[in-house]
Amino acid sequence: MSNTIIELQHVSKQYGDTEVLKDINIEIEQGKFYTLLGPSGSGKTTILRAIAGFLDPTKGDVLFNGQRINDIPANERKVNTVFQDYALFPHLNVFENVAYGLRVQKIAKADIETRVDAALKMVRLNGLADREISELSGGQQQRVAIARAIVLEPEVLLLDEPLSALDAKLRKDMQYELRELQQRLGITFLFVTHDQEEALALSDEIFVMNDGEVQQSGTPVDIYDEPVNHFVADFIGESNIVAGHMVQDYLVEFNGKQFECADAGMRPNESVEVVLRPEDLDITALGGGKVTVDVDTQLFRGDYYEIVAYDDAKNEWLIHSTNPAKDGERVDLTFDPEDIHVMRLNESEEDFDARLESYEGE
Amino acid sequence: MKSLKKWKWTNLYLIFVFIMLYVPIAYLIFYSFSAGDTMSNFHGFTWTHYQELFADTRMIQIVVDTLMLALLSSLIATIVGTLGALAISRTSRPVVKNSILSLNNILMVSPDVIIGASFLIFFTALHIPLGFLSVLLSHIAFSIPIVVLMVLPRLQEMSNTMLDAARDLGSTNLQVLTRVIMPFITPGILSGFFMAFTYSLDDFAVTFFVTGNGFETLSVEIYARARQGISLEINALSGVMFLFSLVLVVGYYFIQRGTKSHKAKLKAKGAVTNEATH
Amino acid sequence: MKKTTNLAFYVPYILWILLFVIAPMLLIVYQSFFNIEGQFTFSNYATYFHSSTYIMMTINSVWYAFLITALTLVISYPAAYLLHYAKHKELWLLLIILPTWINLLLKAYAFIGIFSQDGGINTFLQMMGLGTHQFLFTDFSFIFVASYIEIPFMILPIFNGIEELNEGLVNASRDLGAKWWQTFTRVILPLTMSGVKSGVQAVFIPSLSLFMLTRLIGGNRVITLGTAIEEHFLTTMNWGMGSTIGVILIIAMVVIMFLTGERKKKGGRRA
Numbered sequence: 001m002s003n004t005i006i007e008l009q010h011v012s013k014q015y016g017d018t019e020v021l022k023d024i025n026i027e028i029e030q031g032k033f034y035t036l037l038g039p040s041g042s043g044k045t046t047i048l049r050a051i052a053g054f055l056d057p058t059k060g061d062v063l064f065n066g067q068r069i070n071d072i073p074a075n076e077r078k079v080n081t082v083f084q085d086y087a088l089f090p091h092l093n094v095f096e097n098v099a100y101g102l103r104v105q106k107i108a109k110a111d112i113e114t115r116v117d118a119a120l121k122m123v124r125l126n127g128l129a130d131r132e133i134s135e136l137s138g139g140q141q142q143r144v145a146i147a148r149a150i151v152l153e154p155e156v157l158l159l160d161e162p163l164s165a166l167d168a169k170l171r172k173d174m175q176y177e178l179r180e181l182q183q184r185l186g187i188t189f190l191f192v193t194h195d196q197e198e199a200l201a202l203s204d205e206i207f208v209m210n211d212g213e214v215q216q217s218g219t220p221v222d223i224y225d226e227p228v229n230h231f232v233a234d235f236i237g238e239s240n241i242v243a244g245h246m247v248q249d250y251l252v253e254f255n256g257k258q259f260e261c262a263d264a265g266m267r268p269n270e271s272v273e274v275v276l277r278p279e280d281l282d283i284t285a286l287g288g289g290k291v292t293v294d295v296d297t298q299l300f301r302g303d304y305y306e307i308v309a310y311d312d313a314k315n316e317w318l319i320h321s322t323n324p325a326k327d328g329e330r331v332d333l334t335f336d337p338e339d340i341h342v343m344r345l346n347e348s349e350e351d352f353d354a355r356l357e358s359y360e361g362e
Numbered sequence: 363m364k365s366l367k368k369w370k371w372t373n374l375y376l377i378f379v380f381i382m383l384y385v386p387i388a389y390l391i392f393y394s395f396s397a398g399d400t401m402s403n404f405h406g407f408t409w410t411h412y413q414e415l416f417a418d419t420r421m422i423q424i425v426v427d428t429l430m431l432a433l434l435s436s437l438i439a440t441i442v443g444t445l446g447a448l449a450i451s452r453t454s455r456p457v458v459k460n461s462i463l464s465l466n467n468i469l470m471v472s473p474d475v476i477i478g479a480s481f482l483i484f485f486t487a488l489h490i491p492l493g494f495l496s497v498l499l500s501h502i503a504f505s506i507p508i509v510v511l512m513v514l515p516r517l518q519e520m521s522n523t524m525l526d527a528a529r530d531l532g533s534t535n536l537q538v539l540t541r542v543i544m545p546f547i548t549p550g551i552l553s554g555f556f557m558a559f560t561y562s563l564d565d566f567a568v569t570f571f572v573t574g575n576g577f578e579t580l581s582v583e584i585y586a587r588a589r590q591g592i593s594l595e596i597n598a599l600s601g602v603m604f605l606f607s608l609v610l611v612v613g614y615y616f617i618q619r620g621t622k623s624h625k626a627k628l629k630a631k632g633a634v635t636n637e638a639t640h
Numbered sequence: 641m642k643k644t645t646n647l648a649f650y651v652p653y654i655l656w657i658l659l660f661v662i663a664p665m666l667l668i669v670y671q672s673f674f675n676i677e678g679q680f681t682f683s684n685y686a687t688y689f690h691s692s693t694y695i696m697m698t699i700n701s702v703w704y705a706f707l708i709t710a711l712t713l714v715i716s717y718p719a720a721y722l723l724h725y726a727k728h729k730e731l732w733l734l735l736i737i738l739p740t741w742i743n744l745l746l747k748a749y750a751f752i753g754i755f756s757q758d759g760g761i762n763t764f765l766q767m768m769g770l771g772t773h774q775f776l777f778t779d780f781s782f783i784f785v786a787s788y789i790e791i792p793f794m795i796l797p798i799f800n801g802i803e804e805l806n807e808g809l810v811n812a813s814r815d816l817g818a819k820w821w822q823t824f825t826r827v828i829l830p831l832t833m834s835g836v837k838s839g840v841q842a843v844f845i846p847s848l849s850l851f852m853l854t855r856l857i858g859g860n861r862v863i864t865l866g867t868a869i870e871e872h873f874l875t876t877m878n879w880g881m882g883s884t885i886g887v888i889l890i891i892a893m894v895v896i897m898f899l900t901g902e903r904k905k906k907g908g909r910r911a
Contacts, residue, residue, distance in 0.1 A: 052526070052530055053529075053530075054526050054529075054530075073529070074526070074529040074530055075529045075530070075531075075532045075533055075534060076532075079530075080530055080531065081526070081527065081530045083523040083526065083527055084523070085521060085523055087521060087523035087524040087526065087527035088524075088527075089524065089527075089528075089542060089545075089546075090546070091545040091546055092545075100528070100531050100533075100541070101531030101532050101533075103541075104531065104532050104533040104534075104537045104541065105532055148527075148531065149530075149531075152531065152532065372722040372725065372726065373722075373726070375718060375719065375722055376719060376722050376723065376726060376732065379715065379719045379791075380732075380735060380736075382715075382788070382791075383735075383736070383739050383788075383791065383792070384739070385754075386747055386750035386751060386754060386788065387739060387742060387747070387750065389750055389753060389754055389760060390746065390749070390750040390753070393753065400753075400756075400758070401750075401752075401753025401754070401756070401759060401760075402753070402756065402758040402759050402760075402763065403758065403763075441652075442652045442653055442656055443653075445648070445649045445650075445652055445653055446649070446652070446653030446656070448649045449649035449650045449653050449654075452649065462657070465657050465661050465662070466657070466661075468661050468665070469660070469661060471841065471845060471893065471897065472845075472890075472893065473845055473846055473848060473849035473866060473889060473893065474846070474849060474866075475849040475851060475865075475866040475869045475870060475886070475889070476668070476849070476869075476886050476889060476890060476893075477664075478873075479668060479869055479873050479879075479882060479883065479886050480664030480665060480667055480668040480886070481660075481664055482873060483664065483667045483668060483671050483879065483883070484659075484660075484663055484664045484667055487667060499660075503656065503659075503660035506653075506656055506660075510653075560741060563743070564741075564743060564744065566743075566744060566745055566852060567849070567851070567852065567866075570852075570870075570874075571870075571873065571874070580743070581743055581744075581745055584743065584745045584746060584749065585745050585852060585856075588745060588748070588749045588752065588856055589855065589856065592749075592752060592753060592756075596746070596749060599746075600742070600746045600749075600750075603742065603743060603746065604742060607738065607741035607742055608738070610741055611734060611737060611738050611741055615734055
């Protein structure tokens, strides 16, 4: 049996002439942490709003536990949202904000008290129940917003860039807490963010969005190691992307040289893009590596040096190295065959998966 | 040193302006205690004019009528105006919205005589007798736009996500209105009510046009008496009204302060969110 | 939101717009085409434009309104500016608002006393050895009293305009080497212009129609558009002529609104 809880089938949304969602098909399973990741304007919040019931898709269906819910108003859907600006009610105190959803359902007073207390405890705000919203810090407001949503025991919690208003330190802390909270509650989280690090750290599964389309979905490791196209490779982490062509299976040519690699299934001589992550590149002495470059500049990043270098064809190379290099020095770069990731141009995610299976699944 | 000098100069000018503003009022009240019967040559202290005022049943009746009129008209204007503001905030097409707002503001910017004259024609055309009813309808009519203008900013300040949140948490449309929107805009409604109340109390010209002979407000009565010359009973009335205004202003001040601090907090929060999104 | 709930919000408000905003305005225009016998005619407009009395009265009225506006502006701008930098400005502001809560007629009445033959001003002048003067029932007294009444309505919008001004811009201007006067004319004044404009609107338009002041203070020597309308409606009962002057006043009002309105699309850049 499938434990799919939410499903979007061919969902698209148009405002006038602009199509903000283009034929979205997504399946979300119970109890996992999902992330919609993409730059602003990529349509990720639109998906969230379609699930929450704040907008009607132009085409397609939203299913909840197999039932079509397009026509069910937001207040009757069993999903709750944590808003980007928290959207706390300024005229109610912490307790009343959390109790709001229970009060409108006319739940008995005693019940409300125990459930609100439990929710506040869950987000570690017990003791602040009587505070006014304006007296809270950003992080505390954030917790109230979460408590207010989870007190209703939704099966799916939607989080719309909830950490974007917090400073870096608090953000890191809240990432841990969110992940922990999701595991404790055992419900599905659907999290929207434009921060790829956040997405990689938190998610069981990521949907990478761009231009109203899902570019790639999969576990953080899959997406990082095997991006399906230029956009994903560029958006997730840092990468060196160079043009090349496939000589034959497991052999790719770029920078005028042929390299062994781990990819196959392309046509011979097909034009491709090659991705090399900066942390996979090692600097060696001249003559001992695969690509020769001149070191241009370097920045100390704390746990590593970020080095920018140029090869003879003036391609830029980004290298993460634990040791510093000398400016202007001519060095060689080396990498392993499995560090090379080859992407076909304009390959869809389905084709990509199929090709991968054809040679990996043997 | 420099700042000290600057302090003196700026305050000197401000003090000059304030003396200008308050001298006539002080002058009025000062002579209300004069034993003479003109506003010149103080003739010694007396409460006589106040006693006269409080014994003047006609004047007392007019004061009561004026207050009742102000209360009733501002109450109705507040209800209609609040509904109007809600209606405007729900209008999504900018063209319609702007047209309604322009129509709303016509009575705000029209000179009193135009309002008075056009209402007079209107009531006559509809055969509405001039008197309490026509005055009441006029006061309601010219108070509605100010209520709208006081409530609308609060409605616009309200973030859309807050309404989304209310619905997301399970409230019906009615619950969103009563539990979220109304509490949020209450300061605006109160401000609107206060403004409508003072508009009504203050009005002379419109009332003068539409009142006929049957109904008198304080303004109309003062005008009639002032045209006949000086009577220190009016000065005594000024003293009483000044006191009353003082109470009103202080009340309004506290409402405004409540609204403002809310605003400041919201702004502070908005700034945090904005910073993060940019 | 459901359409039915929306309807409940709209009905009373739209009814008000139709009955008390649109209908009266149309009626006053309609009425202006009828003579005192109730016959349809253009003669009211003909009379207005052919009579030097009416034309002079209109010009006078606009001229007085201009003087009142200019006088209040000259007094109010510095006051609003200083108010912005004053300590306890909330209290000062409250003190500015307070007089507006006093009935206008009481304030006018106060000046009947102050300006009278043996009133405050003349007593003061006599003490200084300057003799007594006729103040009441002069153009001067009308302009003075009208300005007195309108000052708070000019200060408040200008003050709000200055409050909205970002202090950082003033500092930036100084940082870039502008002297105080240059900062004022190049940064502060242009950016507070909208406040000045709404102040001008709030003062000029009512100044055209202060008929009670012309009666109480101007002693019927000063006749404004407002006085003429009141006279035609309530004394001579010539509503047609009164409405005609009313239409003229409305047109004057629209012109002022247009002149002082924000022209957002064009106003982007001016030399």
